[in-house]
Amino acid sequence: MGNLAACCRSFWCKPKNPDIRISLPAVCFVWQIAMIILFGLFVRYDDESDAHWSEHKHKNNITSDIENDFYYRYPSFQDVHVMIFVGFGFLMTFLKRYSFGGVGFNFLIAAFGLQWALLMQGWFHSLDPNDGLIKIGIENIINADFCVAGCLIAYGALLGKVSPVQLMVLTLFGITLFAVEEYIILNVLHVRDAGGSMVIHTFGAYYGLTISWILYRPKLDQSKNLSGSVYHSDVFAMIGTLFLWMYWPSFNSAIADHGDGQHRAAINTYLALAASVLTTFAISSLSAKKGKLDMVHIQNATLAGGVAMGTAAEFMISPYGSLIVGFVCGIISTFGYLVITPFMEKYLKIQDTCGIHNLHAMPGVLGGVVGAITAATASESVYGHEGLVNTFDFEGNYAKRTPATQGGFQAAGLCVALAFGIVGGAIVGFILRLPCCWGDPSDENCFDDEVYWELPEDEESIPPILEYSSHMVGKNTDMMSQSNFTVEQS
Amino acid sequence: MGNLAACCRSFWCKPKNPDIRISLPAVCFVWQIAMIILFGLFVRYDDESDAHWSEHKHKNNITSDIENDFYYRYPSFQDVHVMIFVGFGFLMTFLKRYSFGGVGFNFLIAAFGLQWALLMQGWFHSLDPNDGLIKIGIENIINADFCVAGCLIAYGALLGKVSPVQLMVLTLFGITLFAVEEYIILNVLHVRDAGGSMVIHTFGAYYGLTISWILYRPKLDQSKNLSGSVYHSDVFAMIGTLFLWMYWPSFNSAIADHGDGQHRAAINTYLALAASVLTTFAISSLSAKKGKLDMVHIQNATLAGGVAMGTAAEFMISPYGSLIVGFVCGIISTFGYLVITPFMEKYLKIQDTCGIHNLHAMPGVLGGVVGAITAATASESVYGHEGLVNTFDFEGNYAKRTPATQGGFQAAGLCVALAFGIVGGAIVGFILRLPCCWGDPSDENCFDDEVYWELPEDEESIPPILEYSSHMVGKNTDMMSQSNFTVEQS
Amino acid sequence: MGNLAACCRSFWCKPKNPDIRISLPAVCFVWQIAMIILFGLFVRYDDESDAHWSEHKHKNNITSDIENDFYYRYPSFQDVHVMIFVGFGFLMTFLKRYSFGGVGFNFLIAAFGLQWALLMQGWFHSLDPNDGLIKIGIENIINADFCVAGCLIAYGALLGKVSPVQLMVLTLFGITLFAVEEYIILNVLHVRDAGGSMVIHTFGAYYGLTISWILYRPKLDQSKNLSGSVYHSDVFAMIGTLFLWMYWPSFNSAIADHGDGQHRAAINTYLALAASVLTTFAISSLSAKKGKLDMVHIQNATLAGGVAMGTAAEFMISPYGSLIVGFVCGIISTFGYLVITPFMEKYLKIQDTCGIHNLHAMPGVLGGVVGAITAATASESVYGHEGLVNTFDFEGNYAKRTPATQGGFQAAGLCVALAFGIVGGAIVGFILRLPCCWGDPSDENCFDDEVYWELPEDEESIPPILEYSSHMVGKNTDMMSQSNFTVEQS
Incomplete structure (x- = not known):
């Protein structure tokens, strides 16, 4: 308590009161009602999910219902959906006493975020020029889940240190920033990023890390005895890891081009992930006394290959190229957990609970670079004329763009994602430090479900x-x- | 023991003997052998799963194997299958000492139920008039899983208080009643209910609640110290919750019309579920000291939106309509856990272990009402002429039915589901109280795996x-x- | 320690040193680098995953992207993928103190195995005669997962008793043997085995059992207090069981023929599995005091029906035939756990941690026999002319083969699988006993994660x-x- 008193002399600080009885319901109700109103004003079904589909079919000479985009993408959508809720959710149950908060708040902010994402992304990408309405179908809900992923990554850095009210605010701004950033990267720069190494992982990670830096808690070690795992919480976390790992090929292929695009994206991601597993085990064993493996590495670094294939998965990177990417990422990511996370906490004052810098930031940036290089070296001999045009969408205004130019734009896209993550994170972090009834826990109550949950x-x-x-x-x-x-x- | 002696003076009661060494194997063997015989007499492959498919294709000018119904529905089937076994199963592991019984007996009765459902539903819906045989394909096994869901809902009210032998009987009758009820609603009344708000949830919930009412245990508080959860059992239950939540769009769209029907059903359910999450968190927080969230609410009420969209999911309820349904259901369902369940236990003598009244009964009825209203207000301007005919199947005998009439029939269907649930539950509850070797546990042994399982x-x-x-x-x-x-x- | 000294007098034995700090990283790096080089030399995309797909479509008059094999098989692939990593992985978490090793080493060897399988199977099955390169697509990655399954089954017998380095060697040889055996069975003998009763389960089980026999540990009872489960580890194992059980229809149908083949395989497997559950519960209850159920049976024997349908699933075995297979397998498998496993350990010196003899060996052999009989009794009246040719691939060199002959070849295939399992297991077992730095645990450290993992x-x-x-x-x-x-x- 003496600590708290001292702390309060600072401008920002006042005694923490983690009572969210008014603030959380207020935020949930207001935002959900706002969603209903905005959906009422703006959102309708698209051609393929509207009851006029049968007329649309006749008009467009579509011979079979199986041509409905639903059948191309729904299985991948469900896999992505599992990654968002079980994958991210259970990965965050590893703390000994924050499993409810890990999986529960993940659930809350994802459920809000996907609604807001449908609107934000809809305004940028799915606005029907005839009536000014957003028309949604299966691809929109996949993109909404993707958009949410960015905010869940950010949550990983803040796990156990923020209140659900802060998370809701983080999500509101995160989705907004994401939609703008995505529009600039995908539409203005005409960059390809089907699996989101840049738009999702790089953005989300730097957004979260910057917020965590601003919300730095110098006395967090007071709750250190809760910042580890117990045996069974580590097994729970493996559920999250494995569902992320298994379904990542669906993540990277979900919105890729029909046919060979989706097919290739799945295979490339499958291979990169496999290679990551081997190098993660290798480095983890190499770094410890008697070669003992560390569950933190296995739970996280094995996924790095999937992150890094986000951009290049749909390109002709070739199977061995995918293996190389996975190989490198497993090493970098495990190395990050061993060296960079402690360094960042000690010297840069960035506390990163789940180590998103190692799992999303570094592999995401690497993925953007790999994508730029792969794009720049693309050629008609490898892709075929039609294949090259389809893969990079060199049509309309972009008919004359060359692979080399495309590579340059890909690199520019990476910079945009970085800039949005860091600047956006700074602004939102600043907002979350404003003296206000955020209900965030005191240092000694971090990582403790007791604060926000009725425990058994x-x-x-x-x-x-x-x-x-x-x-x-x-x-x-x-x-x-x-x-x-x-x-x-x- | 003195209690038991006193109890036995009553006609119904005799000392409980939870030995199921003869009765459970007998029931399993007899029923499984009966299934084999009945399948041998009645069940064959349908056109699309029979090796004559290639000839069937030629005859019907089907140009591609991808037109086989398998490819339209198999991904959704697998999602539904996960909901039945992992979703319902793990949702029932929340009790501190009944996780084996929760997931294990769920497994047993679902595996039996789906076989009996294939026969019962087959006789009503898939009988080939040429040879009097039931022809099964992918849609039949989805429907069998649906039918099983009704009985698993009923199990939720009885969790921890009945023996597996009783559950097998409950399932045998439950499936039978379900098939009759479903035939009346879907075929006789020509009602639409793709996701089963009425036929599955309303029926299943009132079936289970009525049985629970008849099997009322006045001294259940003797085992009260086992009727709660522990930290890790709550995390296990979240696995069930999330798989139900994530795959519910597949549940409501699995047997909807090809094309826009399945597409729209998935989107509507996705949205309703998201809205439920926010209002569940809001009410849960609002109702507790310091705004602490209650895991029971999060595990259950977040799903209410999916239940309530069961009927209307394939209609043009519009995205904001789905959000409103989810919004309302999250509130009602959480409110039910706070107020109605304790009230029912105290004054109505209905002990509802999992709170199925809040998760299935109320949202199910609401879903039936929403479906009736949405149907009644349907119009050609919204659906298009062809779309209206397809969606409500206004063909053949029903070519002249108007949306308004359809709305009336939808409401009638809801009443049929209610009646079958209550009357059927009364009969089956009565049967399960007959003095017989049921092997059900005594009051002090309820909610304890010790009774039926070799514990580690x-x-x-x-x-x-x-x-x-x-x-x-x-x-x-x-x-x-x-x-x-x-x-x-x- | 005195024990160890005594033990070391034997030729093979030296004091166990479970330090894997050099050996594990070395193996992982060397093999992963070898994979990259071999992939670089040999592996490319096939027609359907290459960017030339659009040209391929035109050339072959394919009208729609939905005809890409990706859309026929990807949903099943993902289900199989879940079975391999979550199914097998979590099934092996049942030990009280080996959950990390169960799910973690499963992850490691599967990730390595699938790469090596792509190469080995590719050389035998997917070599492009024009350029000598392996062309991979969705079917290859399903087959790679299948191939891995054989090694994971073998791991089941050895769980807790070997080091990860030994497992990597076991996998290297296992995949190699598998690919040769599979080539002989499927191509040389032209045998049908879509779900792998013979090539996967029979081979994998006897491979593992033979290795376990050679690595017999007479003093394993010193670690007996860790060879059981605890309450929550049994619940974790049920996650594995259920995902295996639910997705087994996808396993048996994943590489079956398009159309009716996949459709029928899924239905048959669904039914066989359901029947297994009832007879497993029956025998488990019948065999215990007071009829108490044993979680080991429920976790394993319920799956036997899926194993035994591996060969016959795509045949016209008819729905009741599937139920009979499941019925019998549930009984045999549970009986195996009760009687045969203890017998094998005591008299045959085969220690089988997970009881793979009951879950894979016996049902696998039975599945091969069922497949042979079903094939031998096939007829044009049941399959139709075209259906018979398609199902058994009686084309080209095999146009004149009769069902009866096919039955004989099927039986021969079973013998090949058995022979490869036993002989291959003997060789690999011998290798794993060579005095070398395997890092395997001493008898008293078996079943203990402490040896290879940093525990919380x-x-x-x-x-x-x-x-x-x-x-x-x-x-x-x-x-x-x-x-x-x-x-x-x-």
Whole structure:
């Protein structure tokens, strides 16, 4: 408490009060009602999900319902959906006492974010010029999930240190920034980034890291005993890891071109991820006494190959190219956990709970670079004339763009993503530090579900000294609280 | 024991003997053999899964294998399958000491139910008039999974209080009632209910609640210390929640019309579910001291939007309409957990372990009403002429039905579902109370896996007073059972 | 230690040193670099995943992108992928203290194996005669996952008793043997085995069992207190079971013929699995005091129906035929756990951690036999002329083969699988016993993650006597290690 008092002399700080009974419901209601109104004003079904589809078919000489985009993309959509909610959600359950917050707040902000993303991305990409309405179909909801991924990555850096109200604000601004950044990169610069190495991972990671830097908590070590994992929470986190790992080929191929585009994107990602696993195990073992593996590396760095293939997955990078990307990323990412995260925390004052710098920032940037190089070296001999045009969309205004130019624009896109992440993160971080009823936890309460969740009875009703038995089955709580047992403790 | 003696004076009661060594194997064998015989007599492949498919193609001018219904529906089928076994199964692992029973008995009755459902639904819907045989394909196995869902919902009300033998009987009758009810609603009344707000959720919930009412256990509080959750069991339950939540768009679209029907059903469900999440978090936080969230709400009420979109998902309810449905359901359902479930237990003598009244009954009824209204207000201007005919199947005998009439029939369908649930539940509840070797647990053994499962050794071999350490790693069991440690306890 | 000294007198044995700090990274790096080089030399995209697809379409009069094989098989591929990594991985988390090793090493060897499988299978099946390059597409990556499954089955017998370095070697040889065996069975003998009862399950199981026999550890009971499960590890294992069970229809149909072939394979597998569940519950209950169910049976024997349908799933075995296969397998497999596994351990010196003999070996052999009989009894009246030719691929060199002959070849294929499993296992087992730096654990360290993993702090920092509290939340570690609490222990 003395600490808190001292702290409050600073302009920004006042005693933390993590009561969110008014603020969280208010934010949820206001934003959900706003969504309903905006959807009512702006959002309708597109040609393929509207009941006029049968007329649309006749008009466009479509012979079969199976040509509906739904059948091209729905299986990938569901895989992406699992990555967002179970993948990201369970990956964040690794903390010993923040599993509810990890999976629960992930659920909350993703459910809000996808609605706001449908609007923001819709205004930029799916506006029907005839009636000024956003027309949504399967590709929009995949993109909404993608957009949410950026904010969930940012949450990874802040896990355990912010309130759900702050997360809702982070998401509101994050989605907005994402949509603008994506529009500039994909439409203005005409850059290809099907799996989002740049627009999703680079942006999301630097957005989160910058916010974390601004919200730096110098006394976080007061809650250090909760910042690790326990045996079973690590197994839970592996559920998240594996669903991310397995479905990443769907992530990178979900909005790629029909036919060979989706096909190739899936194969490339599959290979890069496999290579990442081997180098992650290698570096993790190499770095520890007796070669013991570290679960943190296995849970995270094995995924780096998927991040780094986000841009190039649909290109003709060739199978061995994918393996090389995965090989390098597994090494870099594990190395990041070993060296860079502690360095950043100590010297740069950036506290990165899940190590998103290693899993998303570095592999994302690398992915952007790989994409730029692969694009710049593309040729008609490798792609075929038609293939080259299709893959890079060299049509309309861009009919004359060469692969080399495209490579340059890809690199420019990466810079835009970086700039939006850092500048946007700075602004939002500043907002989240404003004196306001954010309800964020005090330093000693970080990483503790106790703050925002009603925990199961058996965890609370027990005298503190007995908490070591908090996983007991509960049957004998009564017996234990009385009698000789407690006597012995005193 | 004195309690039991007293209890036995009543006609119905005799001392409980939860030994199922004869009864469970007998039921499993007899019913499985019956299934084999009935399948041998009645069930064959349909045109699309039979090796004559290639001839069928030629005859019907089908140009490509991709037109096989398998490719339209198999991805959705697999998602539904995950909902049935992992979704429902893990949602029921939340109890601290009934996780085996939750996921295990769910597995057993679903595996039986789907076989019986293929027969019952087959007789009503897929009978080939030429040879009197049931012809099955992908749509039949989706429908069988749907049919099973009704019984699993009912299990939710009874979780921890009945024996597997009782569950098998509940399932046998439940599937039978379901098939009849479904035939009346879908075929006789020509009602649309692709995602089953009425036929699955309303029926299943009232079926289970009525049975629970008849099997009321006045002394259930004797086992109350096992009726809660522990930290990790709540995380397990979130696996169930999330797989239900993520795959619900597949559930509501799995048997909708090819093309725009499936497409629209998925989008509408996606949106309704997202809105439910926000209002669930809002009400949960609003209702508790310091705004602390309750895992029970998050695990359940977030799903209410999916239930309520079951009927209207394939209609042109429009995106904002879906959001409104989800918005309302999240509120109602969370409110139900806060107020209605305790009220029902105290005053109506209905013990509802999983709160299916809040998750399935109320949202299901609401979904039926929403469906009726949406149908009644349908028009050619919104659907297009062809779209209206396709969506509501206004063909053949029903060519002259108007949307307004359809709305009336939809409402009638809801009443049929309610009636079948309540009356059927009363009959089956009565049967399950007959003095017989059901093997159900005594009041003090409810919610305890001990009764029906061999629990891992380390949980049993320890003297009671030491049970608080039942999650120990086991290494030092020996050390502990002897020596000064136990001495201190005595 | 005295034991070890004694042990070392034997030729093979020397003191175990489970340090893998050099060997594991070395193996991972060397093999991954070899993969990159070999992929660079040999592997390219096939027609459907290459950017020349649009030209390929024109040339072959393919009218739509949806005809790309990607859309026929990708959803099934993803399901298979989940089975390999989450299914097998989590099924092996059941041990109380080997969950990291179960899911982690499964991850490692699968990620390596699939790369090597793409090469080995590619050389045999997908070599382009024009340029000598392997051309890969979606079917290749499904087959690579299948190939990996064989090695993961073998791992099941050895779980907890070998080092990751040994597993990498086992996988290298296992994949190689698999590819040769598969080539002989599928191409030389022209046998049908879409779901791999023979090529995957029979081979993999006997490969693993033979290795386990050669690596027999007579003093394994020294670590017996870790060879069981705890409550939550059993629930984790159910995640694996259910994902295997639910997605098995995709496994058996993933590479079946387009159209009715995939459709029928999925339905048959769905039914066989359902029947297995009922007979597993029946036998499990019948065999125990008071009819209590055993989680080991439920986790494993329920899957036997899927294994046994591997060969016959795409045949016209008819729905009731599938139910009979599942019925029988559930019984045999559960019986195996009750009787055969203990017998094998005691008398045949085969230690089979996961009971793969019951889940893969017996049902696999049975599946091969069922396949042979079903093939031998096939007829044009049941399949139609075209259907018969398509299903058994009686084209080209095999245009004159009759169903009866095919049945004989199917039986021959089973023998080949058995022979490769046993002989190959013997060779590899012998290699793994060579005195070398394998880093395998000593008998008393088997089934213990401690050996190869950095365990979460709270498990290590506590004095041994306190380990019973190893699942504590950790908050009060400090308080506990000092003070009166420890005093009492001394």
